[in-house]
Amino acid sequence: MRFxxxxxxxxxxxxxxxxxxxxxxxxxVVEPAFWLGQPRTTVGSxxxxxxxxxxxxxxxxxxxxxxxxxxxxxxxxxxxxxALAREVFEILPRFALKQGVVAVGEIGYDEITPAEERALExxxxxxxxxxxxxxxxxxxxxxxxGIVRTLEVAKNRGVDMQMxxxxxxxxxxxxxxxxxxxxxxxxxxPHTKMGSERMVEIVKRYGGERIIVDSSADWxxxxxxxxxxxxxxMLERGIDxxxxxxxxxxxxxxxxxxxxxxxxxALEASPVVDQTQLFADxxxxxxxxxxxxxxxxx
Amino acid sequence: MTSAARSLIARLVEPHLASDALxxxxxxxxxxAGGVDDGRFCALLxxxxxxxxxxxxxxxxxxxxAEAEQVLEGWNPERWTALSALRALLVLAREDLARExxxxxxxxxxxxxDEGELVALYAVLALLPEPGRFAWRAGEGCxxxxxxxxxxxxxxxxxxxxxxxxxxxxQCLIKCVFVEAPLWRVYGVDERLSPELARMALDLADERRxxxxxxxxxxxxxxxxxxxxxxxxxxxxxxxxxxxxxRSAAALGLARAGEAAKLRGFLDRERDEVVRDHLxxxxxxxxxxxxxxxxxxxxxxxx
Numbered sequence: 194m195r196f197x198x199x200x201x202x203x204x205x206x207x208x209x210x211x212x213x214x215x216x217x218x219x220x221x222v223v224e225p226a227f228w229l230g231q232p233r234t235t236v237g238s239x240x241x242x243x244x245x246x247x248x249x250x251x252x253x254x255x256x257x258x259x260x261x262x263x264x265x266x267x268x269x270x271x272x273x274x275x276a277l278a279r280e281v282f283e284i285l286p287r288f289a290l291k292q293g294v295v296a297v298g299e300i301g302y303d304e305i306t307p308a309e310e311r312a313l314e315x316x317x318x319x320x321x322x323x324x325x326x327x328x329x330x331x332x333x334x335x336x337x338x339g340i341v342r343t344l345e346v347a348k349n350r351g352v353d354m355q356m357x358x359x360x361x362x363x364x365x366x367x368x369x370x371x372x373x374x375x376x377x378x379x380x381x382x383p384h385t386k387m388g389s390e391r392m393v394e395i396v397k398r399y400g401g402e403r404i405i406v407d408s409s410a411d412w413x414x415x416x417x418x419x420x421x422x423x424x425x426x427m428l429e430r431g432i433d434x435x436x437x438x439x440x441x442x443x444x445x446x447x448x449x450x451x452x453x454x455x456x457x458x459a460l461e462a463s464p465v466v467d468q469t470q471l472f473a474d475x476x477x478x479x480x481x482x483x484x485x486x487x488x489x490x491x
Numbered sequence: 492m493t494s495a496a497r498s499l500i501a502r503l504v505e506p507h508l509a510s511d512a513l514x515x516x517x518x519x520x521x522x523x524a525g526g527v528d529d530g531r532f533c534a535l536l537x538x539x540x541x542x543x544x545x546x547x548x549x550x551x552x553x554x555x556x557a558e559a560e561q562v563l564e565g566w567n568p569e570r571w572t573a574l575s576a577l578r579a580l581l582v583l584a585r586e587d588l589a590r591e592x593x594x595x596x597x598x599x600x601x602x603x604x605d606e607g608e609l610v611a612l613y614a615v616l617a618l619l620p621e622p623g624r625f626a627w628r629a630g631e632g633c634x635x636x637x638x639x640x641x642x643x644x645x646x647x648x649x650x651x652x653x654x655x656x657x658x659x660x661x662q663c664l665i666k667c668v669f670v671e672a673p674l675w676r677v678y679g680v681d682e683r684l685s686p687e688l689a690r691m692a693l694d695l696a697d698e699r700r701x702x703x704x705x706x707x708x709x710x711x712x713x714x715x716x717x718x719x720x721x722x723x724x725x726x727x728x729x730x731x732x733x734x735x736x737x738r739s740a741a742a743l744g745l746a747r748a749g750e751a752a753k754l755r756g757f758l759d760r761e762r763d764e765v766v767r768d769h770l771x772x773x774x775x776x777x778x779x780x781x782x783x784x785x786x787x788x789x790x791x792x793x794x
Contacts, residue, residue, distance in 0.1 A: 230636050234602050270634050273627075303634065304662040334665045335691050336698065364701035365694070391702060413636075 198420045199223040199445035200407035210417045211257035217421040225264035225299040236280035243288040252472035258464035264298035265289040272312030295449040298328025302339040317350040329359040344373045380409040381419035389423040401439035495562045496618045497583045503549040504576035512542035523584040529599040543573040565649030565678035578611035589620040613643040617650040626654045652679030674709040675783040684715035708736045711744030736794035739769035746773035
């Protein structure tokens with residue numbers, strides 16, 4: 194099978210991960226901008242980070258046969274530094290409208306503060322003006338209230354619910370998200386968010402419509418193979434292949450394809466690896482012979 | 492307060508410093524008191540790591556802890572390291588702490604700080620003049636992913652109780668539960684419970700149960716008398732089916748909600764000696780936040 198992991202932070206992952214993902218059938222990813230584990234102190238750090246998401250990281254993924262899309266946004270934690278947030282919003286449009294940026298994200302609430310809400314509204318307005326999908330990060334603490342409030346704010350800002358992906362749902366929030374008409378994404382983390390077993394139960398109960406599975410793998414303990422592993426478990430537990438394909442490929446493509454930034458025909462074609470290519474004279478190789486056209490198994 | 496704090500911290504740290512480190516400290520304090528630029532101030536805070544261990548605890552005795560409480564209610568240096576104490580002395584050596592230049596220098600120090608420096612800076616905040624000036628910064632500390640830094644903000648200091656608004660306070664407490672930092676060490680939990688905090692805690696309990704995961708035992712500290720019917724039902728469920736640690740903590744929770752009669756009913760049914768012991772103590776009135784601290788002494792194998 195082929196998979197689309199629509200939430201993964203590849204800048205925090207290794208080339209071993211890229212190889213394993215490609216071997217497991219991951220064909221495409223969305224890398225949303227997030228925080229880096231500690232707060233940035235100057236707008237220049239954001240410029241370089243956004244630039245790497247639309248530049249080097251996309252190249253690096255392609256070297257392993259994986260199509261890399263990204264979402265650009267100011268995350269909720271750093272939205273609390275309002276002086277810095279204002280500077281970030283000055284430069285954000287220069288990156289958010291670049292080719293291959295499929296959403297504004299990941300944005301939302303962390304502590305549900307007024308500063309976070311102002312940043313959320315600003316970015317939702319930007320997305321609406323530019324007809325872009327939105328990737329929502331729902332908070333770890335007070336999640337349900339955070340999601341309910343996010344959905345309300347989105348409604349008030351005129352966001353089309355079909356353009357809204359609410360991530361990190363769980364059993365307690367899935368009804369709120371689906372009832373609002375938004376896409377309900379689930380992050381498969383073994384410990385803090387969802388495990389594959391729980392995901393199977395959710396898909397059994399709700400079916401595949403508007404449900405999306407992702408890994409959100411980052412610099413923490415997480416698994417870049419969450420999506421293929423969860424798909425395998427769903428099949429093993431008797432969920433039909435069509436539904437599995439919807440939640441691990443089709444729905445993400447549908448949601449983020451609304452940006453007009455995904456060439457579906459190119460994505461459907463068998464990926465071609467050419468590691469002789471360079472990015473600003475840089476290669477992912479360290480003296481190894483380049484792989485060319487070795488094909489990526491499906 | 493600053494000079495009393497300085498004197499106590501100096502007495503706590505000095506036994507842990509070699510003679511050349513003591514000499515360095517004397518020189519650095521004198522230099523800072525005389526006025527240094529922000530870069531030099533930051534460099535001295537960093538250099539402290541070359542003169543004191545980051546793992547050695549200052550280990551205050553009961554008299555020193557009582558003195559700390561006298562200096563500032565809610566300040567408890569029990570878990571301070573020698574290195575944090577050394578850095579605190581450097582910060583407190585500034586003579587301009589009450590002025591704009593002092594606040595700016597402290598803010599600069601935060602901006603360039605590594606993990607250990609952050610721990611020391613957050614721990615000393617409450618001891619500075621007009622601590623409320625640093626409320627945004629302390630909120631930033633609560634958003635950290637580093638457990639040591641979070642605990643320096645949240646635990647053993649009166650800072651959150653005195654200077655956090657309700658959103659920051661509730662988030663701080665729920666984050667303690669979420670990351671399993673010792674909530675009972677957050678000064679003033681019992682003084683600042685609310686219906687909103689209880690609601691957040693009960694939502695978290697529902698979320699954990701939906702995910703078939705155990706409820707963190709300190710969550711039951713967050714209800715107090717504000718849990719209502721929903722809180723009672725959630726506590727009773729924990730007492731009926733939770734693990735030893737969860738049942739013991741829920742017993743405290745039920746006592747805090749004033750449900751002594753219900754608690755006696757559970758006592759009749761409870762067979763586990765550890766839980767019975769905590770039930771009895773709770774019925775006896777020992778159910779303040781420090782009583783939750785006693786639960787951490789339940790051996791993991793029994794919990």
